[in-house]
Amino acid sequence: MKHLSLILVLLLFSCKSDPKKEVLAEDGLDQSVYAIWNSYIQEHPEFKNDELPESWYFHNNKEDADRLAELTVSGKKQASSSLYSLYTIYEMDVPTVGTKRIITNFDGEAMAIIEIKSVAIVPFNEITADYAALDLGTTIEPLEKWKKAHWDFFEEFSKVSGVKPTENMLIFCEKFETIWTTK
Template structure:
């Protein structure tokens, strides 16, 4: 089930800051400790969030965002993380019916997420800028380019990759892909590291 969630949604692996902490230092220390021990996520996730907060103090006290990787295998997850880090990948696509099937809330504008490689090491922080639900057969060339991180035949590549991918997961839930299936289209911006 985890790899399904990794593909379509960034599942919450972060933790909440303790509200009873007496000092800023203890809050940061407890957050890192909680993150590492309770959720067994890579320490780089909490470290990246702390670096982001240090440069953006207005977000001090906010929860560590969800962290996860794109796709379901090492090669694709690492490739997509690199494209995100380089600012080439600026969108992600999920199957609306799977959000419903797994009773997971749709992504929201303004939500930040920590993108990791396949091993869970933090690579970048992204922020959702736009969320739309669009039928598969109405995905635009521009959107496909943002999702695929390329301008070389992006729509053809997007359709082939996503049709095959969604087909495999729909089989598990007893469905079949069709041209009208709804896609949750998230356009995001890489906000950390701050080189974009």
Template sequence: MQQLSNEQRIAQLIARFNEQSGRAVTELPSWHFCDNEQDANDCALLVLNGVKQATTPSLYWFKANNETLPEVGDLAIFTNWQGQPLGIIETVSVTITAFNQINADYAALEGEGDKSLEYWQHVHWDYYQRELAGTGYQCHPEMPLVCEQFRLVFKESE
């Protein structure tokens, strides 16, 4: 039996989503969370289990990569590190918040680690340093973050 490519899996996921939702989506962006395999796969599982409901790249990353900001209603496919599609999320809220203004409730929405603000600050500070390396931007307590809250609208069936 021939293995499907990730592109074929994505096309099938979109077709099943359209069938279930009555939509006529033809293409969606696909990406994985985080910048390493362990965290990417862990975060994807947290989304599938309904624990992770937010993600928070820096605004600087969007500027450095000439990417458009997410908007309410956006749909996206999230994958594991290997690019296999796992589900579709819909953006429900986008705000720009300084790193030092993130609160415990928001940190809990991210769903990672023990869900505490302290954990969030520690792992995200390290992440932003890696994310911004070589961009000309520097981490600082007031750096603007793109706080995207989402909901899981479709799960890949295995």
């Protein structure tokens, strides 16, 4: 019986488990979120008493979320856009200058810490090519690409939110700086 117990223990330890379960904290956050924040505050102890920033990924699918996280890490993506009306609908606080966020890939792995440098509320049809380039991380036809990508995204989201996109819809525009990365 002793040998059977020993064999069972060895089998349990040799079996591979789901890696996501191993890295998730009790609150469901990937451990890398805590790790990136801890490495940041070790280098910047003036923030050691700050709460862990909110963590999230850009977009709603793996391909885009991972691509946008990489653009953030490289410093090419320096802005983010959202429907202003959603802050009211979901009773969320509007982010302010100085707010830090932890950007993850689609799987929740921390990639970068950003800090908001400016905020503005701009009608969709008044977004500039310069801002679009910061948001998309590209200078190749940024305004055309930004309008198409965001219109399509907001149109898809309207099925859930009931907020129909219009040329005058208000966009909450955040410019940010990537202040820390995992690379």
